[in-house]
Amino acid sequence: MSFELVNIMAEFTKVCSINDVKTNSAKRISVNGQELVLFNLNGKFYAIEAACTHAGGPLDEGAIEGNEVECPWHGAKFDITTGKTLSPPASSDVKKYEVKVEGSDVMVKV
Ligand code: FES
Secondary structure, X not given: OOOOHHHHHOOEEEEEEHHHOOOOEEEEEEEOOEEXXXXXXXXXXXXXXXXOOOOOOEHHHOEEEOOEEEOOOOOOEEEOOOOOEEEOOOOOOOOEEOXXXXXXXXXXXX
């Protein structure tokens, strides 16, 4: 029998309040040693890895357009809702994290 250790250990952690991230903006957060970006897209929250997969650009500083964020360093685009890369020079996806809201708490599963 084998287990996915990562899934067993991952749990939701409160990272901020819903009021800490304005609509259609982003906030960088650090959870359990991992750097993530939390996005508020029209009141719905999403979290992806903070470092661009091309050369580590800070996606929390990227321009947001619809469901997309553009890396501020060389312009790669990612889908905020899935972590999928949408345009070069990045060729691999960023990790996506599960997010849930309980009351006014935003929780991320890391
Ligand atoms: S570091 Fe993001 S596009 Fe180069």
